[in-house]
Amino acid sequence: MVLPERHPAIPPRRVGVLLVNLGTPDAPDAGAVRRYLGEFLSDRRVVEIPALLWQPILRGIILRTRPAKSAHAYRQVWTDDGSPLAAITKRQAEAVQAGWPDVRVDWAMRYGNPSIPDRLKAMKEGGCERILVAPLYPQYCAATTATVVDKAFETLAAMRWQPALRTLPPYHDDPRYIAALAESVKAQLAALEFEPEAVLASFHGMPQRTLELGDPYHCHCRKTARLLGEALGRELTVTFQSRFGRAKWLEPATDTVLEGLPGKGIKRIAIVAPGFSADCLETLEELAIRGRESFEAAGGERFAYLPCLNDSAPGIDMLRSILATELAGWTDLP
Numbered sequence: 001m002v003l004p005e006r007h008p009a010i011p012p013r014r015v016g017v018l019l020v021n022l023g024t025p026d027a028p029d030a031g032a033v034r035r036y037l038g039e040f041l042s043d044r045r046v047v048e049i050p051a052l053l054w055q056p057i058l059r060g061i062i063l064r065t066r067p068a069k070s071a072h073a074y075r076q077v078w079t080d081d082g083s084p085l086a087a088i089t090k091r092q093a094e095a096v097q098a099g100w101p102d103v104r105v106d107w108a109m110r111y112g113n114p115s116i117p118d119r120l121k122a123m124k125e126g127g128c129e130r131i132l133v134a135p136l137y138p139q140y141c142a143a144t145t146a147t148v149v150d151k152a153f154e155t156l157a158a159m160r161w162q163p164a165l166r167t168l169p170p171y172h173d174d175p176r177y178i179a180a181l182a183e184s185v186k187a188q189l190a191a192l193e194f195e196p197e198a199v200l201a202s203f204h205g206m207p208q209r210t211l212e213l214g215d216p217y218h219c220h221c222r223k224t225a226r227l228l229g230e231a232l233g234r235e236l237t238v239t240f241q242s243r244f245g246r247a248k249w250l251e252p253a254t255d256t257v258l259e260g261l262p263g264k265g266i267k268r269i270a271i272v273a274p275g276f277s278a279d280c281l282e283t284l285e286e287l288a289i290r291g292r293e294s295f296e297a298a299g300g301e302r303f304a305y306l307p308c309l310n311d312s313a314p315g316i317d318m319l320r321s322i323l324a325t326e327l328a329g330w331t332d333l334p
Ligand SMILES: C=CC1=C(C)c2cc3[nH]c(cc4nc(cc5[nH]c(cc1n2)c(C)c5CCC(=O)O)C(CCC(=O)O)=C4C)c(C)c3C=C
Pocket: 022, 023, 024, 025, 037, 046, 047, 066, 070, 083, 085, 137, 141, 143, 144, 204, 205, 206, 207, 217, 242, 244, 275, 276, 279, 280, 281, 282
């Protein structure tokens, strides 16, 4: 019988934290985007249409047309470190790790690479017997939070000797998250050369039907925006972006609002995306590039996109603090 060995050079770190975000292609080309979208849009938690109906549409139409268009969008935001979402998630993991020598902090993408199974197995082999899986979505949604948790437990289902698993609950109304957002937004608004007449809070959209089926996502987004507005002392205009397909999605749609504001006399705006832990295609291309273009084309004069918390000091302090709460009893953390 072959026993699993621990490499003597690697100190056993018995508690692990796995930060997980959505996923992204490996390269900004149509082939890599097709592989990524094929995995993402085949997830039954993401597209809730019976597979017999959906797969022919996905394989026959969407994966033939969308990858080239999306690859063009990815090329506009791609960095020397790769996709912004993966690069920032990696930096977040490194920043959380610093100062926590006894905990092993790693990161994964729900779709694409590095995968959840790959990282969970590496953590287990590295000595982690207790792992906190942290989907970096402040607002719970079955299409995001639940599918990360499903994948983690699916990975454990194939293990004889499983690590113990905890999962990070949604933190949409956690005072530490709201305070970090407020601090970041306040500083960014103060640095602007103009006074915005409106501040938009744009969240990723979801089909309206998921709200009717009981998904708390919409309520979580509204509560985050209300609390953030209170902390900032100003009302925020809540919108939902990234509509996909023909079904009715949550409203109001970010693009429609951006096109309509100048006609109502609101020509100077700032926009923030509090639901995204890291800047990505949906913020850097859809909001900061295309959003600005459509606002200005409709007569808008000043537009500022305010970056996400990313690996900023308030963002990392907040993450450390909420992770430490979930690790209580497993390890003592500063
Ligand atoms: C049915 C389609 C989609 C649902 C439902 C959906 C929910 C959802 N997504 C995020 C966060 C992100 N989505 C991102 C990209 C993205 N999303 C969809 C579709 C749905 N999302 C597509 C097709 C894409 C790919 C890009 C494109 O082709 O337009 C990203 C960014 C990924 C990146 O590489 O940067 C994020 C992050 C949330 C939070 C959410 C539900 C609440």
